[in-house]
Amino acid sequence: MKLTFAHWFLIIIALGLLILAFFNLAPPGLVSKINCFLDRNSPILIGIGTVALVSGLALWTAHLSNVSAEKRQEADRLLNAELKLSDFRQKWINELRVDFAEVIQLAYSFFDEKSHQNETVRKLKMVEARVRMRLNPKCDAVLERKIERELTKLVKACESVVMQSASQHSEQSPEGNAGESALKHREELAKLGSEFLKQEWEVIKDNLDKLKRGNR
Template structure:
């Protein structure tokens, strides 16, 4: 009877160990997925920042626009537009500011430039906050 009881206990322990290893593998996969997503988000944010700064640079002096600069500006604007989720308020504000910047004349260049940069910074800050939240979740998962 003791031998049978020992065997059952040992079998339950093996089952628990298998279950624990399975849960650990799932946790590791989820942790890996979240880390990769955080990397992707950071890369996206860096590319967006580069595009926004290039747009700001190209539109500083509207009178100096030539065909090449217009092409560069339109390429960057298109990339930004395709990078954004248009159901998010920050994205909509950025598109509107970018559209206003595209219509800029020499007289209102400074005002539109300032507004565009401010909205871009708001969006980048919101994305940074989202990334930090992801990193906090990753850290909590590691602690488990």
């Protein structure tokens, strides 16, 4: 067990009490001899005591300095860890922003390039999978769940448009109800994505502000 300053202080007090008890219980002759010894060697004993006191103070100062350095190192480690976490979060947000932009761009091109709608749906599904993997599957955040639902509805609506286009017996135009649904989910997803990215950016800013205040 590592002895602290409080432990040493209690030990010194205990030794002092033992010495006092010894002088009270010791025979008078022995006490006289000890007093004579102390009188004859008082300069040496004072020197030894002074050296011991100075050494003790130096050790205690060094101990305080080491404790302070350890605390500072621990604070620096925590700061670096938080900064790295913020960097990872920023990278995650940037990648998610790219994915959201790609989804919206594909949703627009889906209606502009009708001859490539099957390929566009395939790409949408790939980006949908990436977005889902970037979002926390165990998170109870309402906004993230809304994004997932709108993304799923957008892909399904686009698939419905493709199936209607391929059907020879469809009584609706290829851009009927399914097309209107796809447009609605595209706009809603763009809105939710923008809101989510802004929210996550605010989290990073708050964390960095807390780090700055804590590091002052």
